[in-house]
Amino acid sequence: MKENANLLFLFLFKTPIKESEFSLAWYVLFVFLVAGVLLFFAANFAGITSFIERRIAARIQSRVGPNVVGPQGILQWVADGIKLLLKEDLVPDRADKFLFRAAPYFVFSGLFAAFVALPFGYGIVAADLNIGVYYIFAITSLVVVGIIMGGWSSNSKWALFGALRSAAQIISYEIPTALSLIPVIMLTGSLSTQDIIKAQGGMPWDWYLFHSPFTFVCFVIFFISALAEGNRIPFDLPEAESELVSGYNTEYSGFRFLIFPMAEWANLWVISAMVTLAYLGGWQVPFVAIETLSQSFLLIFLSAGVFVIKTSIVVFIIIQLRWTLPRVRVDQMTLVCWTYLVPFCLAAIIGTMIWMLIFPWETLAALLLRLIMSGIGLGFCFLYVQRVRFNYFNDKMAFENLKGKSLWYPFWRLP
Amino acid sequence: MLKTELKHLKPQVHTFKEEMILNMGPQHPSTHGVLNFLVVTDGEVIHQALPNVGYLHRGIEKLAEQTPYTTFIPFTDRIDYLAAMFANHVYVLAVENLADIEVPERAQFLRVIACELNRIASHLISTGALALDIGASTPFVHWIRERECINDIMESICGARLTYSYMRVGGVSQDINEQIADDIYKFLDHFEPIIDEYNRLISFNEIFIKRLANVAIISPVDAVNFGLVGPNLRGSGIEMDIRRTISYSVYDQFDFNIPIGKGFKGSLGDCYDRYFVRVLEMTESCSIIRQALSQIPKGDIKAKVKRKLKIKENECYTCVESARGEMGMYLLSDGSDRPYRLKIKTGSFTAMSIVEKVSQGLMVADLIALIGSLDVVAPEIDR
Numbered sequence: 001m002k003e004n005a006n007l008l009f010l011f012l013f014k015t016p017i018k019e020s021e022f023s024l025a026w027y028v029l030f031v032f033l034v035a036g037v038l039l040f041f042a043a044n045f046a047g048i049t050s051f052i053e054r055r056i057a058a059r060i061q062s063r064v065g066p067n068v069v070g071p072q073g074i075l076q077w078v079a080d081g082i083k084l085l086l087k088e089d090l091v092p093d094r095a096d097k098f099l100f101r102a103a104p105y106f107v108f109s110g111l112f113a114a115f116v117a118l119p120f121g122y123g124i125v126a127a128d129l130n131i132g133v134y135y136i137f138a139i140t141s142l143v144v145v146g147i148i149m150g151g152w153s154s155n156s157k158w159a160l161f162g163a164l165r166s167a168a169q170i171i172s173y174e175i176p177t178a179l180s181l182i183p184v185i186m187l188t189g190s191l192s193t194q195d196i197i198k199a200q201g202g203m204p205w206d207w208y209l210f211h212s213p214f215t216f217v218c219f220v221i222f223f224i225s226a227l228a229e230g231n232r233i234p235f236d237l238p239e240a241e242s243e244l245v246s247g248y249n250t251e252y253s254g255f256r257f258l259i260f261p262m263a264e265w266a267n268l269w270v271i272s273a274m275v276t277l278a279y280l281g282g283w284q285v286p287f288v289a290i291e292t293l294s295q296s297f298l299l300i301f302l303s304a305g306v307f308v309i310k311t312s313i314v315v316f317i318i319i320q321l322r323w324t325l326p327r328v329r330v331d332q333m334t335l336v337c338w339t340y341l342v343p344f345c346l347a348a349i350i351g352t353m354i355w356m357l358i359f360p361w362e363t364l365a366a367l368l369l370r371l372i373m374s375g376i377g378l379g380f381c382f383l384y385v386q387r388v389r390f391n392y393f394n395d396k397m398a399f400e401n402l403k404g405k406s407l408w409y410p411f412w413r414l415p
Numbered sequence: 416m417l418k419t420e421l422k423h424l425k426p427q428v429h430t431f432k433e434e435m436i437l438n439m440g441p442q443h444p445s446t447h448g449v450l451n452f453l454v455v456t457d458g459e460v461i462h463q464a465l466p467n468v469g470y471l472h473r474g475i476e477k478l479a480e481q482t483p484y485t486t487f488i489p490f491t492d493r494i495d496y497l498a499a500m501f502a503n504h505v506y507v508l509a510v511e512n513l514a515d516i517e518v519p520e521r522a523q524f525l526r527v528i529a530c531e532l533n534r535i536a537s538h539l540i541s542t543g544a545l546a547l548d549i550g551a552s553t554p555f556v557h558w559i560r561e562r563e564c565i566n567d568i569m570e571s572i573c574g575a576r577l578t579y580s581y582m583r584v585g586g587v588s589q590d591i592n593e594q595i596a597d598d599i600y601k602f603l604d605h606f607e608p609i610i611d612e613y614n615r616l617i618s619f620n621e622i623f624i625k626r627l628a629n630v631a632i633i634s635p636v637d638a639v640n641f642g643l644v645g646p647n648l649r650g651s652g653i654e655m656d657i658r659r660t661i662s663y664s665v666y667d668q669f670d671f672n673i674p675i676g677k678g679f680k681g682s683l684g685d686c687y688d689r690y691f692v693r694v695l696e697m698t699e700s701c702s703i704i705r706q707a708l709s710q711i712p713k714g715d716i717k718a719k720v721k722r723k724l725k726i727k728e729n730e731c732y733t734c735v736e737s738a739r740g741e742m743g744m745y746l747l748s749d750g751s752d753r754p755y756r757l758k759i760k761t762g763s764f765t766a767m768s769i770v771e772k773v774s775q776g777l778m779v780a781d782l783i784a785l786i787g788s789l790d791v792v793a794p795e796i797d798r
Binding site: 157233244245323324394398 | 437444445458459546547549550551564601602605608609615616617620622625778779780781
């Protein structure tokens with residue numbers, strides 16, 4: 001925290017701060033400032049992502065999507081937020097009033113506290129905790145407490161169903177999520193999010209994703225189980241709208257309801273940032289060493305930009321998955337977790353250990369293997385792009401043949 | 416007093432200590448209309464699920480007794496709003512049978528074209544809504560887009576997009592011209608490849624197959640015993656199609672297959688079979704429409720029928736293969752200008768009877784899949 005304060009003082013006042021001036025008042029003020037900035041970022045990200053997700057979904061489903069409020073509908077999320085703020089805050093009859101009101105606080109604080117340890121660029125992190133990854137896992141577990149409280153206190157069977165499913169789901173998927181990050185932690189030798197990124201490099205073959213086949217498997221497992229933890233399709237069982245009406249938040253209205261979807265969208269950033277920092281090289285800028293990165297603010301902002309772009313790509317893939325896949329059943333969900341993800345994870349941990357012994361990071365053989373792995377990864381990316389292109393052009397041709405009109409959007413139109 | 420009298424009609428549910436009754440519907444996102452299921456469950460596994468129908472009863476059969484024969488056609492649209500053409504068809508066929516009216520050849524072809532287009536539209540909603548119940552919302556919206564094309568064609572044929580009232584006693588209301596025939600051909604050319612795209616998107620999706628295969632298996636014996644009809648019966652592997660067995664209208668002039676369930680991805684008679692039979696039927700409907708358009712003769716589209724139709728004392732049962740299976744009408748005339756009694760038999764109503772037997776031991780999510788795969792439409796259950 002102090003380092004960051006110094007950095008900020010250097011940036012603001014061009015003089016380093018003296019130890020005697022560093023009073024408690026300043027410290028508290030600074031903490032509030034950072035908390036405000038983080039909250040501002042998280043809330044706005046959740047809002048804007050809600051809009052972008054709806055536009056992407058509309059594109060996937062060949063609809064138009066929200067396009068009325070503001071230019072290209074970009075203010076739709078503000079309108080939605082204001083509408084929900086003005087709604088009546090209903091508490092159902094015979095509900096547990098205290099728990100019902102308290103539940104959104106748990107969901108809110110559980111998710112937004114995770115932003116404290118998430119990095120945004122070189123040195124841009126609220127608190128570079130030495131137990132950063134562990135802290136994020138621990139604090140996001142608070143969300144499930146809120147969900148169970150909300151579902152239980154609603155005095156509705158559908159909400160209870162959602163809450164119990166959520167308990168089963170999030171608790172079982174926390175295990176593969178944590179286990180699949182262990183290879184990364186072993187490779188780095190640290191739990192700090194900044195250290196994990198610093199141990200990687202800017203180019204793809206310096207990422208942990210392509211370190212070995214085992215880390216690649218772990219990446220897939222982490223991605224799947226993070227989706228399950230974030231209640232995203234194909235694992236959105238707690239709020240399965242076609243089965244459980246709306247799941248644990250069925251009885252909520254107004255701003256208390258808004259907290260749940262907002263936390264879900266903010267969770268998108270948490271998931272994607274975790275994926276990026278652990279496997280995709282974080283904020284590492286290609287061709288720029290870390291020593292040179294620390295020299296200028298321009299490069300630091302560049303690193304933040306790299307991180308945001310990488311995270312946004314992961315966010316986009318998650319959104320695309322949501323609008324493509326159906327939902328799994330509750331027994332299939334636990335089956336996948338306990339019979340595939342956890343054993344594969346354990347095997348991958350042991351595999352990574354052996355790999356680390358045989359091919360240490362700096363050796364030429366390891367570099368060659370990483371190059372091969374990244375080549376395979378590039379192949380996968382190419383396949384993905386090809387499939388999307390194929391389906392897109394298929395649909396485009398079908399539409400043009402029928403209507404004689406083009407599906408093409410002008411470039412200033414959002415996705 | 417009425418309440419106590421009706422008490423024995425209510426479904427009787429016995430619960431044990433660790434069970435609870437879950438009221439699924441009448442306001443539930445995926446019961447496909449106002450339908451109620453009393454679900455006895457211990458949390459996820461269903462011990463008993465009782466369908467409770469009657470929320471959408473409008474007394475259409477009684478209305479028929481007060482309406483002249485020719486004026487009743489718009490009411491039949493409301494029996495099944497997703498496949499209104501079939502209810503039209505079976506009603507006019509019944510009246511024609513009763514009054515011995517000869518329908519011109521061209522009108523019969525037009526009826527077949529309209530009915531098959533409507534079958535595609537209905538199956539689009541059915542399969543799309545099943546995918547929506549499973550959690551994939553994109554296929555449904557894509558299918559709605561295709562259905563919109565059919566609605567446009569229907570609008571150009573008969574002026575309505577949902578409640579067609581296209582058929583008349585003795586023929587149809589309007590003829591089709593070259594332009595409309597071209598539009599239909601164009602739609603078919605566009606639609607047949609789209610089925611492949613749809614299969615790539617959802618039918619062969621691993622999660623989708625896992626959710627539907629081996630779920631809610633209806634054996635062929637059960638399917639017959641419980642009176643299932645149409646795609647639900649054929650999904651259980653029984654080749655029974657009114658278009659082939661009775662061959663009403665001009666269906667005997669067309670060459671088409673009857674797709675039956677073969678246990679495509681799981682065992683015979685599961686949800687996936689019932690789903691996939693519908694997908695296959697859409698292709699068959701396309702081929703029937705193509706044949707009908709190429710063979711359609713020239714001529715009148717309506718026989719000469721008296722404005723005030725009086726039918727002497729007689730009775731008949733007529734049925735057609737609707738999108739939801741056999742739809743039959745029993746018509747009893749007494750010499751006046753309106754039916755003495757009209758009884759409607761629909762596929763959705765019989766499909767509800769098997770829910771109780773099949774749903775034991777399923778999960779709540781599977782019940783949704785079962786209802787979706789049976790393709791029930793609430794107004795058709797209650798009439």
